[in-house]
Amino acid sequence: MKKLAFGMMRLPLLDENDESSVDFEQVNKMAELFLEKGFTFFDTAYPYHFGNCEVAFRKAVVERYPRDSYVIADKLPLFSITSEDQLEPIFSEQLERCGVDYFDYYLLHNVSGFSEKGFLDVDSFGFANKKKEEGKIKHLGLSTHGNAEYLDNILTMHPEMEFVLLQINYLDWESDGIESRKCYEVACKHNKPVLVMEPLKGGFLADVPPEAEKLMKDYNPDASV
Known part of the structure; x- marks a missing residue:
């Protein structure tokens, strides 16, 4: 498997004022090209596009290509969870939206101070581990926007996590707020593989200020920013 993911959280829209109006036809073409180039990994999440990001995956991929x-x-939306009775309905809805019987990778979404009620007051980790035991999840991990100390504590409490998803790019590598390098080092300390989100910082690093672009082009005029 080539290690590049098709992120389906920010998809093209038919109406820029309506986040639910996903342009399914264009997404189909994007997914087709992605697979044609030999890539296989699709990444989605529960709340984006009011759930239509998961629906878009089903339409573009599941309904058109074999499961293998x-x-x-x-991801389990911890920031939306306040009680145990939400867990099963949300997970079942995700399977239905995506049109699959199991998830290859499933994450506790943004384990941080922002979402603590969703995993301290509710046993979301226990629920996810149960779903893995049932075969509904093949690999279980977490994503976080917390700092390195927070991540270290979480991985100490939950060594069963198989991998972590971290925000990593060259701008955030030494950031005091995001601590990309330090979080990466924590993951290595716990022997957890790292998946990367925000490599272009939401697109910002694909369209840098002119002064930064000049520095890059002076260094290597043939490379894109």
């Missing part, structure tokens, strides 16, 4: 030709990652 792609890998899907989805």
Whole structure:
């Protein structure tokens, strides 16, 4: 498997004022090209596009390609969870939206101070581990926007996590707020593989200020920013 993911959280829209109006036809073409180039990993999440990001995955991939030709990652929205009775309905809804019987990768979404009620007051980790035991999840991990100390504590409490998803790019590598390098080092300390989100910082690093672009082009005029 080539290690590049098709992120389905920010998709093209038919109406820029309506986040639910996903342009499914264009997404189909994007997914087709992605698979044609030999990539297989699709990444989605529960709340984006009011759930239509998961629906878009089903329409673009599941309904058009065999199950063994792609890998899907989805996430449990801890920041939306306040009680145990939400867990099963949300997970079942995700399977239905995505049109699959199991998730290849499943993450506790943004384990941090922002979402603590969703995993301290509710046993979301226990629920996810149960779903893995049932075969509904093949690989279980977490994503976080917390700092390195927070991540270290979480991985100490939950050594069963198989991998972590971290925000990593050259701008955030030494950031005091995001601590990309330090978080990466924590993951290595716990022997956890790292998946990367925000490599272009939401697109910002694909369209840098002119002064930064000049520095890059002076260094290597043939390379893109």
